[in-house]
Amino acid sequence: MSNFSPALCKRLKIQGRCFKSNPKVPLSNTAKHISEIGNVAESVHVDLDGTTAKNRKIENARNNLPNEDTNSIVSTDNNMQMQSKLRENQDEEDLIGERIKKKNEKLRRLRxxxxxxxxxxxxxxxxxxxxxLAASQNAAQSLWDALPTPKPSMADFLKSMNINLNLIQYNETEDQFY
Incomplete structure (x- = not known):
């Protein structure tokens, strides 16, 4: 017995989406049953337009369905399409949101x-x-004055501290700041 409602069984049968096994065929005759299916498959009659009698019956049944069933099938397909479009749109929206955040951060920095x-x-x-410049020259002079005697020249003292003489504006030949 089927666990589905009669309406669903009917719809599945019409759409060709269900398979009912034949409980009358014992398991020992499975090979015989398979060969019968093969013989039936070979004897299927195909019309000139390429449709079989079974396909014509299914199409006729689909065309004769009440509007509610057809609308529900179409609405289900539409719902699935809409859901996939919504997912795609959500992904695009997330990407655009990230781009907007990056642009806003760049704009904030530029401002x-x-x-x-x-x-x-x-x-x-x-x-x-x-x-x-004045503060650095005063600090250099104070440090040099605090050195014990014998003191090196101011130029040697600044060079030993890795201070660029041009940066602190010290003239080595005149031995003074300029």
């Missing part, structure tokens, strides 16, 4: 750079550079 460039005046930068 930050623009803000710093507009607020930092080059005159102020020049003042800060001169202030740093």
């Amino acid at each position: 930050l750079v623009e803000h710093y460039r507009s607020t930092k005046d080059f005159v102020e930068l020049d003042k800060l550079t001169k202030k740093w």
